Structures are given as structure tokens and as C-alpha cells.
Amino acid sequence: MNDSPLILREDAAGVTTLTLNRPQARNALSQAMLRALLAAFADIAADSSIRVVVLAGAGPAFCAGHDLKELRANDYSRDYTEALFADCAELMQAIVALPKPVIARVHGIATAAGCQLIATCDLAIATADSRFATPGVNIGLFCSTPMVALSRNVGAKQAMQMLLTGDLIDAPMAQRFGLINEIVAADDLLSRTAALAKQVASKSPLTLAIGKEAFYQQRQLSLADAYTYTREVMVANLQAQDAQEGIDAFIDKRTPVWCGR
Structure with missing residues (x-):
């Protein structure tokens, strides 16, 4: 051993x-x-x-x-x-x-x-x-x-x-x-x-990374600062290809194809 x-x-x-x-x-x-x-x-x-x-x-x-x-x-x-x-x-x-x-x-x-x-x-x-x-x-x-x-x-x-x-x-x-x-x-x-x-x-690896970081970061902030921070995260997240692919796939009723970007 x-x-x-x-x-x-x-x-x-x-x-x-x-x-x-x-x-x-x-x-x-x-x-x-x-x-x-x-x-x-x-x-x-x-x-x-x-x-x-x-x-x-x-x-x-x-x-x-x-x-x-x-x-x-x-x-x-x-x-x-x-x-x-x-x-x-x-x-x-x-x-x-x-x-x-x-x-x-x-x-x-x-x-x-x-x-x-x-x-x-x-x-x-x-x-x-x-x-x-x-x-x-x-x-x-x-x-x-x-x-x-x-x-x-x-x-x-x-x-x-x-x-x-x-x-x-x-x-x-x-x-x-x-x-x-x-x-x-x-x-x-x-x-x-x-x-x-x-x-x-099975989820987008980029989205998992964004979400995990944001979760732990916002816990350390005041309520107002947490909303300011997460608003910025959401805006940046929406610029990612995976977010746009996910929304398109949901609307089109198909399985998304993640690229990690």
C-alpha cells in the first residue's frame, strides 16, 4: 500500500x-x-x-x-x-x-x-x-x-x-x-x-465556468453590488456563442451544440 x-x-x-x-x-x-x-x-x-x-x-x-x-x-x-x-x-x-x-x-x-x-x-x-x-x-x-x-x-x-x-x-x-x-x-x-x-x-463548459465563478463572487458582495456584478456577468455571457446557440436551440426546439466559446 x-x-x-x-x-x-x-x-x-x-x-x-x-x-x-x-x-x-x-x-x-x-x-x-x-x-x-x-x-x-x-x-x-x-x-x-x-x-x-x-x-x-x-x-x-x-x-x-x-x-x-x-x-x-x-x-x-x-x-x-x-x-x-x-x-x-x-x-x-x-x-x-x-x-x-x-x-x-x-x-x-x-x-x-x-x-x-x-x-x-x-x-x-x-x-x-x-x-x-x-x-x-x-x-x-x-x-x-x-x-x-x-x-x-x-x-x-x-x-x-x-x-x-x-x-x-x-x-x-x-x-x-x-x-x-x-x-x-x-x-x-x-x-x-x-x-x-x-x-x-452536458451543459456548456463556458457557461458552467461563468456561473460557478459568479456564484462565489456575488456571495461576498452586498445586495446592490451583487446585482451590479451579476448584471455585468449576464451581459457578457450573452455575447458568448454558447449563450446565443442555447437560446436559438431552445426557440428552434433542438438540442444545442456547444463550442465552449
Whole structure:
């Protein structure tokens, strides 16, 4: 297992699946895994053939968060921890900035930075037996960086409940909180995620990129500024060939042919 790649990648029909591959460690995010993920997302960002990314975990869990054994092995040094959390922050921002939707395919546990990954992804589908937590408070290390993504996904009181108690929440509660989109049976996880990825991948890649960027940008603005910004986005979007092709196809009752421009 030590010789296995940290990230498995599979490309099919415009969808790339990235699988965290440290099953023996519940896919804990070592520094090497964080950097492997950063490299993978950089490659995907530059690959125009990829339209959607699915993020999954090998073995019995999605991701147990940062590798605590690695933290201890590095004697909790400031230099190591500063580099580790910088890599993690860079990864989360790379996922948001990626001009392609990212879907988390979740099973088992997703805790701490693993929960952060799910909150950072654009969509998430989870099995009915999945569990989620930001349990750092239980070991004296508050989940401050996971809090950034979590608090931007769920309500303030729901986020604080998770952060202050460290309790595991089940899939139905995670869905009520807004952390995940759908709950499926374990046997249906792969097929349902694939169907969703295929549906999203069928859209104009330019439109997906425009829409994803605009979504995250407008959330940071005041109401008036958000409308000013999105008005400008809509005007620019209408100049794109894909927007004009889509409107023409709708009026003409035919399937649009996207060119990505």
C-alpha cells in the first residue's frame, strides 16, 4: 500500500474522478496528499476536455481530516504546521476557483478537514450511513480552518453546533443543515453520482465556468453590488456563442451544440 499513488484518477466522457487513496489511514490528508491533490486540480484546470470532477475516497471512509500521526511525527513544529495549513487553504481555494463543478461522493466518515472538503465542493451526494463532524474541539484543536468552508455552507447556529460539540451528525441532519445535496443507498452511490456528473457535464463548459465563478463572487458582495456584478456577468455571457446557440436551440426546439466559446 505504501507504493500506491496517493490520488487515483479516472477520466471518462468529460468527467474526472479523483479518489483519495490512503484507505488504511481513512484517507487522512497528509501533506503529500494535499500536494498531490493540488497538482491534480491544476492539471484538470488546464484540461479543456474535463467538464466535471468527482472527489471520492477509497476504503471504508471518505476522509478523516488531517493526519494527526504526521503532525505528531513532525513534533507539531511551527514551520511544518504553517506549510501544512497553507497547502490546505490553497487546495480549498483551488477547488472553488476551478472553472468546473466538483461533486463530493461521500461514504463512511468525513471529519475535520474531510468535512471541510465536502463543504468546499459545489455539490455532495452521500450514503445513508455517512457521518460528518468537526471534532477538533474534542482534542484541544478547534477546527478553525474547516470552519471557513462549513460556515459558508450551513447556518451559523448549525455550524457552531458542529464546531462546539464535535459530535458526529448523520446524513439526514447533514442534508437538513445544507452540507450535502442528496442521500442515497450505498449500492446507488456510484450510479447516482455518475448520473449527476453526466447531467452537469452536458451543459456548456463556458457557461458552467461563468456561473460557478459568479456564484462565489456575488456571495461576498452586498445586495446592490451583487446585482451590479451579476448584471455585468449576464451581459457578457450573452455575447458568448454558447449563450446565443442555447437560446436559438431552445426557440428552434433542438438540442444545442456547444463550442465552449
